[in-house]
Amino acid sequence: MKKRKVLAMLLTVVLGAGTLFGCGQNANEQAAAEPAAESQTQTTESKAETQAEQAKEDEEPVTIEWLAYNCYAQPDPESELVKKVEEEFNVKFDFWYVDDQNWDEVLSTKLSGGDMPDIMRVKNTANVSSYVVQGILAPITDEILEKIPTYVEITQKYDPDNTGFIDSCYEGQQYVLKAPSLNGARPTVLVWRKDWLEKVGIEKIPSTIEEFETAIRAFKEQDPDGNGKNDTFGFSNTVMNAIFGAYGAIPMKEFRGTGTQNLFYTMKDGKVEFACVQPEMKEALAKLREWYKEGLIDPEFITGENKSGYWAVSQDFDNSKVGVTGMSMANHWEPPLTEGATGGACYVSFTEANPDAVWEETFDIGPSIKGPEGKSGTHCWGAYGTSGFAFTTKCMEDPRKVDAICAILERGLSDFDFYVLGTYGVEGEHFKINDDGIYVGLEPYTGSGEGTKAGLVFVPLINPEFQMKTNPVDNKFAEKYKNTGYSDVLVPPTEAADEYLTDLKTYTLDSYIKIITGEEDIDFFDEYVEEFNSTGGQQIIDEINEMMNAGK
Numbered sequence: 168m169k170k171r172k173v174l175a176m177l178l179t180v181v182l183g184a185g186t187l188f189g190c191g192q193n194a195n196e197q198a199a200a201e202p203a204a205e206s207q208t209q210t211t212e213s214k215a216e217t218q219a220e221q222a223k224e225d226e227e228p229v230t231i232e233w234l235a236y237n238c239y240a241q242p243d244p245e246s247e248l249v250k251k252v253e254e255e256f257n258v259k260f261d262f263w264y265v266d267d268q269n270w271d272e273v274l275s276t277k278l279s280g281g282d283m284p285d286i287m288r289v290k291n292t293a294n295v296s297s298y299v300v301q302g303i304l305a306p307i308t309d310e311i312l313e314k315i316p317t318y319v320e321i322t323q324k325y326d327p328d329n330t331g332f333i334d335s336c337y338e339g340q341q342y343v344l345k346a347p348s349l350n351g352a353r354p355t356v357l358v359w360r361k362d363w364l365e366k367v368g369i370e371k372i373p374s375t376i377e378e379f380e381t382a383i384r385a386f387k388e389q390d391p392d393g394n395g396k397n398d399t400f401g402f403s404n405t406v407m408n409a410i411f412g413a414y415g416a417i418p419m420k421e422f423r424g425t426g427t428q429n430l431f432y433t434m435k436d437g438k439v440e441f442a443c444v445q446p447e448m449k450e451a452l453a454k455l456r457e458w459y460k461e462g463l464i465d466p467e468f469i470t471g472e473n474k475s476g477y478w479a480v481s482q483d484f485d486n487s488k489v490g491v492t493g494m495s496m497a498n499h500w501e502p503p504l505t506e507g508a509t510g511g512a513c514y515v516s517f518t519e520a521n522p523d524a525v526w527e528e529t530f531d532i533g534p535s536i537k538g539p540e541g542k543s544g545t546h547c548w549g550a551y552g553t554s555g556f557a558f559t560t561k562c563m564e565d566p567r568k569v570d571a572i573c574a575i576l577e578r579g580l581s582d583f584d585f586y587v588l589g590t591y592g593v594e595g596e597h598f599k600i601n602d603d604g605i606y607v608g609l610e611p612y613t614g615s616g617e618g619t620k621a622g623l624v625f626v627p628l629i630n631p632e633f634q635m636k637t638n639p640v641d642n643k644f645a646e647k648y649k650n651t652g653y654s655d656v657l658v659p660p661t662e663a664a665d666e667y668l669t670d671l672k673t674y675t676l677d678s679y680i681k682i683i684t685g686e687e688d689i690d691f692f693d694e695y696v697e698e699f700n701s702t703g704g705q706q707i708i709d710e711i712n713e714m715m716n717a718g719k
Contacts, residue, residue, distance in 0.1 A: 228253065229567040232284035234263040235556045236624035238270070239477055240616040248592055248622030258571050262624075263287070267478060278303055285562035286572050288627070289343050291429055292334040292553045293668060296660035299337045305563040306340040314573035317580040321346065321630060331551030334657040344576075345555035346628040349635070350496050351548040353645055354535070354652025357409055358500055358513070360490045361531045363391035372533035376413050376454070379536050383463045386490040403465040403472045403483050405494040407455065409545045411442075413538030414451040417546050417653045418443035419675060421494075423471035429553065430672055431546075432656040432711075439658055439711050443675050444699055449692045450539075455683045465489055469680060477512045477615045485520040491533075493545060497648040498641050502526040505603040505640055509613040535650040547652030556627045579626035586633045589626035597621060606637040661710035667703025674699065 236242070241264045242249065253259055263284045265274045270290050277283075283303055289295065298304040312319055325347035326332070335343035359372050359382075367385035369378075383401025385391070392399055404422040411417050418441075420429040433442040442448065458464050465488065472481035472492060479495035499513040509515055518524050535543040562568045578585045587606070591598040597612045611617045635642055678695040681687040 228257050228259040229565070229571055230259045230261055231286070231562075231568055231571060232261045232263055233624070234265065234284040234287040235627040236288065236619065237615070238265050238267045238619070240619040242622050242624050243620050246620070246622040247596075248588065248625075251588065252575070252622070252625050256571050256574055258575075268473075268475065283559045283561050285568050286556060286558055288554070289335075289557050290554050292343055292555065292657075293429060293660070293664065295335055295342050296337050296662070296665040297669075298557075299342060300665060302560055304342045305558045305560045306342055307344060307558070311558070311569065311573060314570065315344075315577045315580070317577055317630070318344065318346070318628060321580065325550060325631065330657065331549075333659050334553055335555060337660050343555035343557050344628060345551050346580075347550045347631055348548065348552060348629070349550075349631050349642065350498060350645065351552045352550045353496065353649050354545045354547040355408075355494050356497050356500070356532045356545065356648055356650065357406065357491055357493045357535070358484070358495070359531055359533050360386075360391070360484075360487075360529070361527070362529045363490045366391045366393070372531065373536065374534045375537045376410075376539065379410075380458070383458065383490065384461070387461075387463050391490060392487045399487065400465040400489050401458070401463040402491050402493075403481075403489050404468040405472050405481060405492050407468075409493050409536050410455060411448060411451045412544040412546075412651075412653055413536045413542060414454075415447040415538070415540075415542045416442035416445055417544070418445075418448055418679070419672070420546070421471070422468065422676070422679065424469050424676075430668070430675060431653075432658055433653075434656060438708075439656060439715060440708060441699070441704055443679075444696045444704065449689065452679065452682045452692060453689050456685060456689060459683050460685055464683075466684075477516075479513055480516045481513070482516075485517050487521075497532060497645045500526075500530075500532060501641065501644045504644065505601050505605045505607070507599060507601040507607040508605060509608060512615060515613060532648045535652070544651040544653045547654045549654040549657070551657070553655055553657070575625055576628055580628055580630045583633055583636070586626055586630065587637070590623060590629075591637070592618070592621060592623055597623075603640065605640055658711045659714050661707055661714065663703055663706040663710050667707060671699060671702070671704055671707075674702075 242260075242262045244260060244262060249260060263277075265277070271294075278298075278301065289298070289304075295304065322331070331347070332341055332343075332345065335341055335345060361372070363386055364370075364372065364382060367382070367389045369382055369385065373379040373382045386399055386401045390396070390399070407422045408417045408420075416433045417431050419431060431442045432439050433445065434440070435445070455464065459466075465483065472483040472489070473479070474482045479499045481489070481492040481495075483489045484492040495513050499511040500517075501511040502514055503510045510518070514526070517530060521529065524530060535545050537543040558569065558572070562572070579589055580586075587594075591606050591608065592612060594600065596609070597618075598606050598608050601607050608618070612621060612623075674695075678687070678691070682689060682691055682695075
């Protein structure tokens with residue numbers, strides 16, 4: 168197969184769509200295009216309605232196998248919301264459910280057996296090339312983009328440099344739809360048991376690696392929960408990214424044996440490199456190894472803090488096993504700031520387990536941890552992260568399915584009322600609007616699981632303006648706690664990545680865990696780096712940089 172050219176990938180979407188996105192326009196051209204864009208905005212809702220009418224022309228509903236949602240629970244096909252959407256678009260939904268805790272494993276088994284949905288969540292764009300080669304994903308064509316004009320408009324606005332989609336292209340064609348995320352542009356946060364800090368005599372939340380070490384040692388040795396047992400630890404898997412960040416980079420997404428694993432890239436001397444093989448990672452591993460040997464890290468960290476349910480929740484933190492947790496967003500910990508609000512998912516989970524807990528007294532958000540050279544940062548997905556949604560080749564065989572799915576996507580992006588229906592449900596039954604204009608979930612729909620069961624699964628692509636309109640307080644709260652972070656470096660898929668990356672992920676996690684737990688000496692890191700590079704790692708990096716340079 169001939170070498171792929173990255174230039175087309177940098178056009179955000181396929182070549183024809185690049186024109187829609189205004190690639191290469193100068194300021195005057197952009198200004199001249201504004202009236203046309205405004206006109207397009209005014210007509211998108213009517214276009215969405217037309218598409219819905221076209222999708223309803225045939226008397227029999229078209230069946231759509233739907234996996235365009237986060238699988239926190241199995242949607243109820245008989246729910247009121249599902250029936251409303253089915254009637255509106257003349258469709259019948261066959262919901263796929265893939266356990267979010269074991270997404271890659273379960274989905275891979277289904278797909279390798281020859282089965283596929285019509286539209287699916289791509290949780291990790293590193294899998295794009297593999298999915299394409301397997302014949303699963305269909306390209307995002309000009310015809311598809313013409314059916315979702317609001318998506319094109321939003322992307323032009325939030326991705327002016329045309330760099331947000333390079334990871335979702337393969338051989339010059341785009342395969343994944345991604346929408347900008349306001350939360351994704353903010354780093355994840357560290358949340359501390361502030362009452363534990365006070366119990367062990369620490370007055371302020373740690374901000375340096377030395378202060379961090381003092382705190383976690385006290386959490387282990389001084390019985391901060393007061394139960395008379397030696398059963399508390401400093402931290403577990405979700406904080407490890409912040410420790411690596413204190414040394415200059417974040418090597419991988421998760422330090423646990425289940426879930427979705429990504430290897431992160433970093434920029435050095437103008438080149439893309441794997442973060443996991445950089446020398447400073449050895450320093451961070453040495454520190455984690457030291458803490459593990461001392462008993463400051465939960466020895467069960469490989470199983471993860473999140474045992475079930477919503478991904479950001481840490482049952483270990485809720486149940487007073489660890490004193491600091493990470494990987495979640497600030498809004499996940501947002502307390503009820505307006506009348507009727509229940510708070511973010513992590514806030515709700517923690518206060519249910521600890522009914523007497525008070526925000527900023529019992530638990531609070533702290534800063535990123537500064538390392539020996541002043542570096543700091545937690546993981547940040549970026550405005551365009553490494554996940555999205557895709558049409559399958561099976562779907563493209565039936566134009567009615569494509570039309571119906573596009574109509575649903577466009578309606579969610581252009582019609583505020585439908586966005587509300589698909590995101591919050593029916594006013595008075597699933598949510599209410601409080602005196603501050605905030606859309607607040609009603610019991611039992613305050614958690615992600617119950618909302619998913621009820622059918623809040625039809626707006627996979629979010630219009631940021633709609634998001635701000637339904638909860639402007641969220642944005643203000645999140646900005647208050649915005650810290651330093653390391654954003655994902657998006658790279659094009661390569662042949663070498665398709666061949667070697669899966670095994671390299673497994674090898675990296677296994678090697679890191681062996682070093683941290685003492686099964687291997689710290690100098691094993693050097694052996695790991697050599698093996699990593701010689702078994703595909705260096706080839707992947709060479710291909711990525713070749714393609715990136717070709718597009719400059």
